[in-house]
Every structure is written in C-alpha cells, then in structure tokens.
Amino acid sequence: MRLVVADCSARYTGRLTAMLPRAKRLLVVKADGSVLLHSDGGSYKPLNWMSPPCSLSMREPDAEAAERGVTQVWTVQHTKSDDRLEIELHDVHHESAHDLGIDPGLVKDGVEAHLQELLAAQIGLLGDGHTLVRREYMTAIGPVDILARDASGATVAIEIKRRGDIDGVEQLTRYLDLLNRDPLLAPVRGVFAAQEIKPQARVLATDRGIGCLVLDYDAMRGVDDVDSRLF
Amino acid sequence: MRLVVADCSARYTGRLTAMLPRAKRLLVVKADGSVLLHSDGGSYKPLNWMSPPCSLSMREPDAEAAERGVTQVWTVQHTKSDDRLEIELHDVHHESAHDLGIDPGLVKDGVEAHLQELLAAQIGLLGDGHTLVRREYMTAIGPVDILARDASGATVAIEIKRRGDIDGVEQLTRYLDLLNRDPLLAPVRGVFAAQEIKPQARVLATDRGIGCLVLDYDAMRGVDDVDSRLF
DNA sequence: CGGTACATTTCGCCC
DNA sequence: GGGCGAAGTGTACCG
Numbered sequence: 001m002r003l004v005v006a007d008c009s010a011r012y013t014g015r016l017t018a019m020l021p022r023a024k025r026l027l028v029v030k031a032d033g034s035v036l037l038h039s040d041g042g043s044y045k046p047l048n049w050m051s052p053p054c055s056l057s058m059r060e061p062d063a064e065a066a067e068r069g070v071t072q073v074w075t076v077q078h079t080k081s082d083d084r085l086e087i088e089l090h091d092v093h094h095e096s097a098h099d100l101g102i103d104p105g106l107v108k109d110g111v112e113a114h115l116q117e118l119l120a121a122q123i124g125l126l127g128d129g130h131t132l133v134r135r136e137y138m139t140a141i142g143p144v145d146i147l148a149r150d151a152s153g154a155t156v157a158i159e160i161k162r163r164g165d166i167d168g169v170e171q172l173t174r175y176l177d178l179l180n181r182d183p184l185l186a187p188v189r190g191v192f193a194a195q196e197i198k199p200q201a202r203v204l205a206t207d208r209g210i211g212c213l214v215l216d217y218d219a220m221r222g223v224d225d226v227d228s229r230l231f
Numbered sequence: 232m233r234l235v236v237a238d239c240s241a242r243y244t245g246r247l248t249a250m251l252p253r254a255k256r257l258l259v260v261k262a263d264g265s266v267l268l269h270s271d272g273g274s275y276k277p278l279n280w281m282s283p284p285c286s287l288s289m290r291e292p293d294a295e296a297a298e299r300g301v302t303q304v305w306t307v308q309h310t311k312s313d314d315r316l317e318i319e320l321h322d323v324h325h326e327s328a329h330d331l332g333i334d335p336g337l338v339k340d341g342v343e344a345h346l347q348e349l350l351a352a353q354i355g356l357l358g359d360g361h362t363l364v365r366r367e368y369m370t371a372i373g374p375v376d377i378l379a380r381d382a383s384g385a386t387v388a389i390e391i392k393r394r395g396d397i398d399g400v401e402q403l404t405r406y407l408d409l410l411n412r413d414p415l416l417a418p419v420r421g422v423f424a425a426q427e428i429k430p431q432a433r434v435l436a437t438d439r440g441i442g443c444l445v446l447d448y449d450a451m452r453g454v455d456d457v458d459s460r461l462f
Numbered sequence: 463c464g465g466t467a468c469a470t471t472t473c474g475c476c477c
Numbered sequence: 478g479g480g481c482g483a484a485g486t487g488t489a490c491c492g
Binding site: 042161167 | 469
C-alpha cells in the first residue's frame with residue numbers, strides 16, 4: 001500500500017464524467033492497483049476512486065502541464081471497461097509505502113440470516129398453532145424466506161427484512177402470485193416481518209392483504225438460549 | 232487527517248456485531264473524528280469504520296491487554312447512536328498527520344437527470360407525434376419522470392433508468408395504477424426507457440403491456456447541441 | 463458468468 | 478428531520 005498526500009486534481013470518465021478541482025488530499029494505492037482519493041471529511045466513500053481490476057501508470061507531465069505546476073500524472077485504467085481516472089499531482093507533502101499482507105477479513109453476526117433463524121425457531125410469534133414448513137423454500141423466481149402453516153393448515157409465506165420498505169412488499173407479492181398458482185399450496189397468505197416497517201410499506205402490504213409483523217431482535221435473541229454465538 | 236499503519240484488531244457493535252482479527256492495516260482518522268480501517272485490497276469500502284458525528288478517545292491498555300502486546304486502545308463512539316468501534320493497536324509501523332483543509336468537492340455530469348433532460352428534449356424518440364406534458368409529474372406516491380401524449384392524444388407515462396431492471400418496472404406499474412384512476416388522464420400507457428434493459432425486466436414489462444425503449448446516451452447527447460456542458 | 467438480494471449501505475433531494 | 482430513490486453502488490450467493 002502506498003500513501004501519498006498531495007495537492008491534486010482529478011477527472012473521472014466512464015459511467016459518468018466527474019471533475020475534482022485542485023486541493024490537498026490523501027491518495028491511497030492498494031496492492032491490487034486500485035486507487036482511492038480521500039478528502040478530510042465526508043464518509044468512508046472516497047471523492048474519486050478506481051476499483052480493481054485496474055492498472056496504474058505514472059508519467060511526467062507534458063510541457064503545458066508542467067507549466068501549470070503539475071509534477072506527476074497518474075492514469076488509472078479499468079481492465080474490463082472504459083472507466084478511467086486521471087490524476088494530476090502538484091506539491092507532494094507526504095509519501096510512504098507499506099507491506100500489509102493479506103487480511104483475515106471481517107466476522108459478522110446479527111444480520112437477516114439470523115433473524116430468519118430466530119423466527120423459524122420461534123414460529124409461534126406468527127400466532128398460536130403455526131408450524132414451520134421450511135426455510136428458504138425455493139421457487140422459480142427465488143427463495144421464500146420462511147414457509148409455514150397456520151392453525152387451520154393454510155400456507156403462510158413470510159418475507160423477512162431488517163428494514164421493511166416497499167421493495168420487500170413487492171418481492172413478497174411476486175412470491176405470493178407464484179405460490180398461489182400451485183394448487184397444493186393455495187391459498188397462500190403473506191406476512192411481512194421486519195425489525196422496522198416503513199409506513200408506506202405497511203400501507204401497501206395492508207392494501208394487498210399482507211400481514212405485518214415487527215420483530216424485536218433483542219427479545220428474540222433473549223429467548224434463544226444460544227445467545228453468545230460469536231463473542 | 233491522521234494516518235496510522237499498525238497491527239490492530241477491532242470490534243464493532245451497533246446495527247450488528249463484527250469482529251476484525253489482528254492484522255496490519257491502515258487507519259485513517261479524519262478531521263471530523265471519523266475513522267476508516269483499510270486493508271490492502273477489496274474495494275473503496277473500509278473493513279470497519281465509524282461515520283461522523285462521532286468522538287474518538289485514545290487510552291493506554293489495561294494490564295491484561297498490555298500483556299497481549301496492545302500498545303494503544305481507541306474507542307470511537309457515535310454521537311447519535313449506540314454504534315461503537317473499539318480498536319486495539321499493537322505495533323505501529325507508521326504515523327503522520329496532515330492538514331488538508333476543506334475540499335471544493337466533486338462536479339458530476341451524465342446521470343439519470345441528464346437522460347431525462349435529453350429525452351424530454353427529444354420526445355419524438357417515443358414515436359412520431361409525441362408531445363411533452365411535463366417532467367417530474369408529481370403524484371401522491373412520487374414523481375413520474377416524464378408525462379407525454381402520443382399522436383392520438385393518449386397519455387404516456389415514462390420511467391427512465393440508467394440500468395433497467397425489475398424494480399423500475401414495478402415502480403412504473405405503481406404510477407400507472409394510480410394515474411389510470413384519474414379520469415382526466417386515463418387511459419395511461421407506460422414506457423420503460425433505459426440505457427440498458429435487463430431481459431427479466433423486459434419480460435415483466437411486456438407482460439404488463441408496458442413498452443420498452445433503449446436509450447443511446449451518446450447519440451442523444453450528439454443531437455443535443457449543448458454537448459460540451461462541463462468540460 | 464449472469465441474475466438477484468443484501469448492505470453498519472451512503473448520498474442527495476424534497477417535503 | 479424523515480422518507481424515498483439513485484449509486485461509477487460493492488458484494489455474496491446461487492443458478
């Protein structure tokens with residue numbers, strides 16, 4: 001990894017065209033040749049960047065650029081597309097290189113898969129008498145998160161989201177359309193389950209006869225005795 | 232901006248729980264106190280981070296940690312939530328600080344807004360005799376990108392995307408449902424316009440009687456004489 | 463390899 | 478500030 005702090009301007013062409021006026025910034029060149037251009041604020045997203053696979057070439061400025069005070073010109077060309085990032089460096093305030101090696105990577109816990117696991121184990125949250133048919137029930141257009149039966153034996157399709165918004169309702173609607181064409185399953189009722197359900201999503205779901213269930217992650221995890229999973 | 236290259240491990244708790252085993256990485260502390268933890272690969276997204284507003288505190292390791300070779304402990308606490316990032320630093324290989332100042336920011340050109348602008352100006356691409364009613368036609372559930380009339384005077388609702396996939400068809404379908412309830416507009420026909428239309432989206436659109444129009448951005452920009460907008 | 467769904471999404475707009 | 482749609486989204490998963 002190479003770190004450079006320098007006055008620079010940049011120009012990106014590819015999926016869009018973008019221009020970055022001259023300012024002092026951090027440039028990071030990673031081992032795979034990818035480049036990040038960071039300012040001293042904002043978020044984790046760089047102002048400009050080039051994702052791998054790409055190749056970086058550095059050259060001297062031409063006479064006109066040298067006249068403007070440019071000391072180096074970097075061209076980062078994406079290998080698989082026309083995406084290109086051109087950086088003109090002026091004053092270089094810092095430069096260093098570091099051998100980092102490969103990274104063991106991040107270990108995560110607590111996402112949608114876990115919600116699904118917990119709800120499958122606590123299927124009674126849907127109402128008394130509910131039984132689990134199976135998780136990840138495959139259909140032609142993708143897997144239904146949970147398929148269950150209610151006390152009367154009717155099929156229930158459940159879509160689980162961390163944040164429930166309109167897209168999730170649309171997704172469940174497509175599954176329901178398909179499942180209801182199967183005479184062995186029909187009629188299939190839908191339940192939209194999420195830690196948080198957006199008002200517009202709730203309105204759409206209700207309008208389509210889809211039930212809404214707000215999941216309390218902490219409470220569900222509390223019931224599950226395998227609480228301390230990773231840490 | 233402060234740059235540190237060090238052996239470190241990290242633990243994030245908040246919306247999820249994540250653990251980063253010990254390895255040599257780049258730590259970036261921005262002027263607003265936000266922290267990025269980068270490996271020497273992947274993409275522009277850090278392995279771990281804390282977004283502003285947040286506060287960073289550094290302290291000496293306790294006896295147990297010191298025993299494990301920890302030399303510094305960083306705690307980054309988000310100001311508005313329970314999100315917290317804890318970093319243990321072992322060997323520090325590089326450390327430097329830089330005053331970058333504020334950034335003038337990025338100037339963009341050529342996204343969906345531009346496609347919309349161009350299609351509004353070249354509404355004839357929909358077919359002879361089409362006329363523009365207006366762009367960003369507001370409805371209760373959001374703005375329709377372009378509303379037009381065809382040669383027969385019938386209303387046409389157009390949804391524009393750079394990449395046309397299923398979500399865009401769903402979005403246009405919702406608009407059409409709503410617009411067709413307005414007797415002053417009905418019957419409203421739909422056109423899904425995009426630089427690229429995914430096969431599945433095309434099938435869904437066709438099945439619903441929605442027309443598909445592939446937009447040639449370069450050709451449309453060529454017609455537009457205000458070609459050289461920014462550069 | 464293409465398509466889909468997820469993300470500590472982030473970002474920007476408009477109400 | 479909340480809601481919603483777009484992103485140069487990136488990324489994993491699954492066919």
